[in-house]
Amino acid sequence: MIGRRTFIPTHQGRVTVVLFVLEMEWVLSTGQDKNFTWHCSESGTQLGLYRTTAWVSGLQFDVETRHAFVGDYSGQVTILKLELDSCSLVTTFKGHTGNVTALCWDPVQRVLFSGSSDHSIIMWDIGGRKGTAIELQGHNEKVQGLCYAPHSRQLISCSSDGGIVIWNMDVTRQETPEWLDSDSCQKCEQPFFWNFKQMWDSKKIGLRQHHCRKCGQAVCGKCSAKRSTIPLMGFEFEVRVCDSCHESITDEDRAPTATFHDSKHSIVYMHYEPTTGWLLTSGADKVVKLWDMTPVVS
Template sequence: MAAEIQPKPLTRKPILLQRVEGSQEVVNMAVIVPKEEGVISVSEDRTVRVWLKRDSGQYWPSIYHLMPSPCSCMSFNPETRRLSIGLDNGTISEFILSEDYNKMTPVKNYQAHQSRVTMILFVLELEWVLSTGQDKQFAWHCSESGQRLGGYRTSAVASGLQFDVETRHVFIGDHSGQVTILKLEQENCTLITTFRGHTGGVTALCWDPVQRVLFSGSSDHSVIMWDIGGRKGTAIELQGHNDKVQALSYAQHTRQLISCGGDGGIVVWNMDVERQETPEWLDSDSCQKCDQPFFWNFKQMWDSKKIGLRQHHCRKCGKAVCGKCSSKRSSIPLMGFEFEVRVCDSCHEAITDEERAPTATFHDSKHNIVHVHFDATRGWLLTSGTDKVIKLWDMTPVVS
């Protein structure tokens, strides 16, 4: 069921502690059980499993429960051991786990959505269950009475959901690339704002209530840090994946962001550095360095008897430039470009070696990640992949 991996001597990379195998389909969500060597997983194969580490060093299910429909998402509250499971048929099923994690008792079902539940959050402080579904509805229910308190229709199917208890603001990221902020009251909600920065759909959200910063991951391979608390509209881009960003987690104590993608990459970003916004791309009919016309500028092409050139943009200054004036490449980590990107020749000369120093570390999980959970107390990271395998990593070498 699960093979124990003997870690190699410490190097500056995540250490694979365990592979947990046995699911027939993809594990859509899983969490590390606090203070226990255990994992709770929900899968497309309709199973809810609680895996506990045995004396043999292997993880075996102490609970194996079959649901009436594929399990799409879950939310686990360690204080109350309340497990909320979202199903493909739109139902949310709630259970309480026993103290020894060997038994789960059904509590109630919510008929929350018309189709697949995409995200769930249980808010203990308010006794609310927040959820989004493929029916493009955001809903919140009272967890004590089971009553639906309210709802809001999103512009597209939501795939990211975060909540700030202090302000009662909910953040919803959807497939259109939009992030919506609502303020929730007991039975109604107010639209605060919407913002958009991704060219693809939002695939993951992560909220830091201390710095009041929201991170969004997208199918456009990028992560954006939105400074909500600063009220200046600052948005910092982070480019470090070669495929869609699937999951985000924030290590508050070290101010490091962990982003994981369909490319199998685990990227650890240092968010304790002074980062810069990427400039807006400027529009021009001719190269802003050598004044050569671009190919649509027929008048200048005719007047100067020159062939029109293709337009490019310098990622550092945002100027519209031709290929000849932007022949160099450079990484610009403080602008979020950890890989080499196009820059104009003058910016290339101005970038120092110090400015090229990486602000992120890159690691290969060797499976296409669909979900992550970070246990900050132990520094453990759980990754679940399209290969139906759960992996447990010791992140202390890189998150510290």
């Protein structure tokens, strides 16, 4: 017979994420009321409550540091330090243009992965290089789930279009540069269309601004007509690069660092069990699939 425990009602809206921390005997939960709470799983006593700025859509916890990683619909990730009866804000960071849809924490490398509705994944190096953010671009739709295989240092991600990507994280990756601001092309110096003074002085029509994904410079379409993959920067698909950067990218630089697979259903949830190498996915088609990942995660 299954025993039942009753918890004090905490959320005024739908519960969005629940996490059980076995080592602490805590239950962490978040809701559409923007409340983040944690209870004692034995007594049901509420230990604390924190008010978030937006609905929480991702939640991870590190037992050693008692840090809770909270991802929300604004695209922000918040780190909280939990105590028995209180919590304190450690920091917040934002790199996604869409809402955070999934989080995955690697306690060994002290790296947090966040997936988003903007199709991207960001690797936040919290414990190593203090804030380094690496982008991973390999999905065409919203990222729905993230799992990490610590024994092989591979990240598994899935998206709503059924795509499953296996990322090799045992490589030295590079940060993507910040996009630079300029009133004219930083290659040919032609004015952009809002630079009225230079357009008038040179009697030339302004051009549309683009950015090279490798160097971050503001360039016109003519100076960035070429495309290339840059896997070590996370770009597994071809992206816009300026002419000089295109010449500097070698065939070795274009070697892929991820493999792509089609699950043939719209994934809404995934779970990876590293001891067996099995991946469980459930889809919007009401189908549950069990995958043997040992051929690709090893």
